[in-house]
Amino acid sequence: MRYFIIILLFFISGHSLARIIVVCKTCPVExxxxAIQLAQEGxxxxxxxxxxxxxxxKIDKCLTLIGQDWPVVEGGNQSEVFSITAPGVTMEGFQIQNTGASQSQERAGIRIKNTSDFRIRRNRLLNTYFGIYLEYxxxxxxxxxxxxxxxxxxxxxxxxxxxxYCxxxxxxxxxxYGHRDGIxxxxxxxxxxxxxxxEANVxxxxxxxxxxxxxxxxxxFRHNGSGVAVMFSKRIDMIANHFEHNWGTAAYGLLLKEIYDASLRDNHFDRNTIGIFMEGAARINYENNTFSNNGITLKMMGGCIANHFKGNxxxxxxxxxxxxxxxxxxxFDGNYWSEYTGYDLNRDGVGDVPYRPVKLFAYVMHRCPESVVLLRSFFVDLLNLSEK
Amino acid sequence: MLKILKYSFFDMMRSRWIYLYFGFFFAFTLSLFLISTDLSKVVVSLMNVILILCPLIATVFGVMYYYNSREFTELLLAQPIARRVIFLGQYIGLALSLSLSLLAGVGIPFVIYGIFQSADIWNFFSLLLNGVFLSFIFSGISFWIALKNDQQKIRGFGLALAVWLFFAVIYDGIFLLLLLSFSDYPLERFALGASMFNPIDLSRITVLLQLDISALMGYTGAVFQQFLGNGTGMLFAFGVLTLWLLLPLWRIGRIAGVKDF
Structure with missing residues (x-):
């Protein structure tokens, strides 16, 4: 027992050896x-x-950096600001700004490189070229x-x-906000x-x-050039996200390209020019998603296999x-379509005539994009009606 | 001319049909607001109705009014008044009363639901302006047809309705057929040109381009937007509509001048 207490005391005292270095304009460490050079591990x-x-x-030791009352670290458009290469670093409460742009260096507000167990929280990064850059x-x-x-x-x-590579x-x-890609x-x-x-990423x-x-x-995801792009990836789960207002001539809520074995559940797509754009998307389950006020809700290009829409x-x-x-x-099974005009004689809540989501005009528009000028004309309404 | 205009205007205002027309638009717009309070959505829903109904009603009213007031026209012709003045006065009185019904019928519910506080005010105005243009153009065309077929009521009626049907439906059908058969070629310019030759299409596109939905129209929409989306483009579109308006006026003046009554 006595040995145990001694060992315990050793650990406690060992822990308390970790110092706190205070940095401010009037402190010994300015x-x-x-401060990082003076500091030791922990x-x-x-x-x-x-x-x-x-x-x-350069943070090359296991340190905890805490900013009190938002200290501003000004890069002055010169170079990268922080780069972390040691494991176990925590950074919190800093305002990092103005790295300046550089194509060759890919400057970042905080770079995390070849390390693990980092924790970057509650920082503000303003006008950085890359915000937080994680590699290996x-x-x-x-x-x-x-x-x-x-x-x-x-x-x-x-x-x-x-x-x-993470x-x-x-x-x-x-x-x-306001970067090339948000994440x-x-x-x-x-x-x-x-x-x-x-929001508002290019x-x-x-x-x-x-x-x-x-x-x-x-x-x-709101008001971006496009909402989300998932490309060349496997087994991605997308759950309860909001894709909103991705509106423009080449915008979509979600782009799926060469993606396999994914699932989408409980997502909301509202006011996107194209809700989901699919190309080479295979074995994907779409369940319980809501699509409202979109231009083209789903656009399926070539190579889309085994996409199952259920209860959307x-x-x-x-x-x-x-x-x-x-x-x-x-x-497509058991989905709700607001354009459905069929009937439900036995009142089980499921229409007796299946809904056909591809309208004739949608097909025509796909074959000949110029025909979009006839959108919402009386003739097109008649065309869609005649098909029913 | 002002006297004749005034006379036919008040003549129309006494007709119960014009109140029905007003009542329909009023009730329809109001019910749209009861379903949705989103002004821009109401504008879109109204667009479809106005683009079809305004030309149709103007066409029917135009022929009907001409044939019904034929005896009065004969009386006027016996007076020392220029023929052009008689017919133009009657036509403008008719078109004005139709436009007024439209403006009041659609405008009053919009004012009640606060169009003046909304950002959609310009969409609303351009929709109404297009409606008024269409009323004038189609009542002019039908007046022209009725004047030409002075003695043959049925023929006049049939022809006027055929013209409406052509512009509302058949033209778009032929348009689409042409687009599909020449889809290997770049057709944006053709589509732009072809839409100028149909006042209904032109109105629809100018209204659509101002709404959010224009983003859906892709590359073709972008070409249209570039051409019609700015101030000069709008002026150009309304210029073309004015030409459409002047065409029947000119014909009415011509025929009235040389016709043997």
Whole structure:
């Protein structure tokens, strides 16, 4: 027992050896970079309110950095601001701004490289080229950050949260605005994206490339160039997200391209020019989603196999479904269509005549896009009526 | 001319049909508002009705009014008044009363539901303006047809309705057929040109381009937007509609001048 207490005491005292280094303009330690050099593994650096003109700050030890009252770290359009290369780093409460743009360096507000167990939470990143850039990292959390960029075009801007070759990361509760992509995943596996808000990004609200076994849920994507693009990925779960107001001549709520074995549940698609655009999408289950006020709700291009729509709600969309060629073995069962004009004699709540979601005009429009000028004309209404 | 205009205007205003016309638009717009309070949605729903109904009613009223007031016209012709003045006065009185019914019938519910506080006010105005243009154009065309077939009521009626049917339905059918058969070629310019030759299509496209739905129209829509979407494009569209208006007026003046009554 006595040995046990001694050992316990050793651990407690060992733990309390971790120091707190306070950084402020009138403290002995005036800069964040200096504080990191002074610190040892496991120390905490507390940065107080003020403006710190520092960039290229390398965090190569296991440290906890805490900003008190939003200290501003000003990159002055010179270079990257923070780069984290040690495992177990926590960063919280900083305002990081102005990295300046650079195509060759891909400057980031916070870069996390070859490491694990990081925790980036409650930071503000303003006008950074890339916001938070993760590469070759795993088991970390990016949480509750506010990232706002000033992107004008796709080629001159970076992504708000950018992940490349990562595993088991969580991106949660962030608000991202005005970047190229709100959240970008490339070669990222087994990760979760949840409760984020992505608005006014130039390209996509969320973008997957070559990423497998991921799940995103309870996110909102609004007013982006396009909502979400999921490309060349497998086994992605999309649950209870909102895809709203992705409106423009080449915009869609969700783009599915070369994606297999995915599922969509409880999502809301409202006011998108194209609700879901599918190309080479196979073995996907769509359940209990709501589609309202979209232009073209579902557009199925080539190579769409075994897409199963069950129990979805389709309200006041201009066109419900546009398909290219055959419907293959895609199926529609037990969906609600607001355009349904059939009857229900036995009153079991299910119409007796099946609804045919592809209208004649939708087919004509697909064959000859110019015929869209006849949209909403009397003749087209007659055309659709004559088909019934 | 003002006297004749006034006379035929008040003559129309006494007719119970014009109140029915007003009542229909009033009730219809009001019921649309009861279903949905979203102004822009109401504008879209109204568009379909106005684009079909305004030309149809104007056509029917135009022929009917001409044949019904034929005896009075004969009386006027016996007076020392220029023929052009008689017919133009009657026509403008008719078209004006039709437009007024439309404006009041659609306008009053919109004012009640607060169009002046809404951002959709311009969509609403362009819809009404197009409705008025269509009323004038189609009552003019039907007046022209009736004047030409002065003695043959049935023929006049049939022809006027055929013209309406042509512009409302058949024209679009031929249009679509042409688009489909030449779909290998770039057709945006053709589509743009072809829509100028049908006042109903032109009105529909100018209204649609101002609504959100224009984004759905893809590349073709973009070509239209570029051409018709800005201020000069709008002026151009209304210029073409004015030409459509002047065509029957000119013919009425011509025929009235040389016709043997």
């Amino acid at each position: 800069g964040i970079g200096v 120390d905490t650096i507390l940065v107080k309110r003020g403006i710190y003109q520092e960039y290229d700050i 990292s795993r088991d970390g959390i990016v949480e509750d950050n506010y990232i706002k960029g000033e992107a004008v075009s796709e080629t001159t801007s970076g992504n708000a949260v950018h992940a490349w 595993k088991q990361i969580t991106v949660r509760g962030n608000s991202v 970008y995943f490339e070669f990222v596996d087994s990760s979760w994206i949840s409760h984020n808000y992505s 390209r996509y609200g969320l973008h997957f490339m070559f990423s497998n076994d991921d799940r995103y849920f309870h996110n909102t 709600f389709f309200f006041s969309n201009t066109l419900d479904l546009v398909v290219e060629g055959n419907t293959n073995d895609n199926s």
